[in-house]
Amino acid sequence: MGSGHWSTNVYDAAENLRAATGSDAFDYTSRARRGDRSHWTAHPSLDPRGLTLRESRDSEEHPASLAIAVLFDVTGSMQTVPRILQTKLPELFGLLLRKGYTQHPQILFGAVGDATCDRVPLQLGQFESDNRMDDHLGNIFLEGGGGGQMTESYELAMYAMARHSSLDCHEKRGRRGYLFLIGDEMPYGKVKAKEVRAVIGDHLQADIPLTALIPELQHRYDVYFILPAGASHAGNPKVLATWRALLGQNVIELDDLGAVCETIALTVGLGEEAIDLQEGLSDLADVGSTATASVGRALAGVARRRSTGAVGTTSPRYEAPDGRLGYDPR
Secondary structure, three states: OOOOOOOHHHHHHHHHHHHHHOOOOOHHHHHHHOOOHHHOOOOOOOOOOOOOOEEEOOOOOOOOOEEEEEEEEOOHHHHHHHHHHHHOHHHHHHHHHHOOOOOOEEEEEEEEOOOOOOOOOEEEOOOEOOOHHHHHHHOOOOOOOOOOOOEEOHHHHHHHHHHOEEEHHHHOOOEOEEEEEEOOOEEOOEEOHHHHHHHOOOOOOOOEEHHHHHHHHHHHEEEEEEEEOOOOOOOOHHHHHHHHHHHOOOEEEEOOHHHHHHHHHHHHHHHOOOOOHHHHHHHHHHOOOOOHHHHHHHHHHHHHHHHOOOOOOEOOOOOOOOOOOOOOOO
């Protein structure tokens, strides 16, 4: 996947048509909710059942593709995140492309729910370079469920990306892609074989401790968790401690929910060594963003580690550890 080029003109035309016809950018959700809950399903373009691979590939148009996956919680208060992403896609691409952070981004959007109770606990689009990513984003079903236990099935999404994605940036050039998880709750402590079988169709011999899966995922992706303000558990110390135990310092607290796209773009720019933080913040000011202060606070730690060489996007040697999480969300 990943052919074609992003066009702001095409995006604007689609937005104008929706405004003229009174259509929702998330029309699939609107239509699905008119039916009975028992019939709710993922859109065919995002259904993970029978998933083989989500691929980010080089092509004549994009000879040096860079995979960027953005997966967000669509339970409870987090339902506003995809709507913000949808309205800010032009800004995201403006920063990535026009500011030269990367020339060939390929973006996948996906959604996370709770496999213990939701009808649609996982949705995964394709890696795209053109306006089809707007279509995938609009086809995401905003279920708004969740289990109410401060845990959602992030681990199921991480399993899918670790085992069912293939990236030319990694396989040809030894460069990791980027995976952003946006949410406000904890993952379950293990990838459950019965849920993988029900949602994706894989037949695992046993459950996988999340601590054993994380290094496999990090072999392919530079993984970040973004906890935005306005979410139900924003600032929750238990949530933050859990994710920091899993991802170290790649946990980003964002005090402005509306700054998600800018935060993603500058994180990629820093990772690709196209900018330092001050240059990135100047770029935000240049494009008229009001999120400069929030993004600066959110990414100060990431920028410090980049400047000292503490992290990088070159794929590390992968050896799956035997470990346990320091918490027990059942």
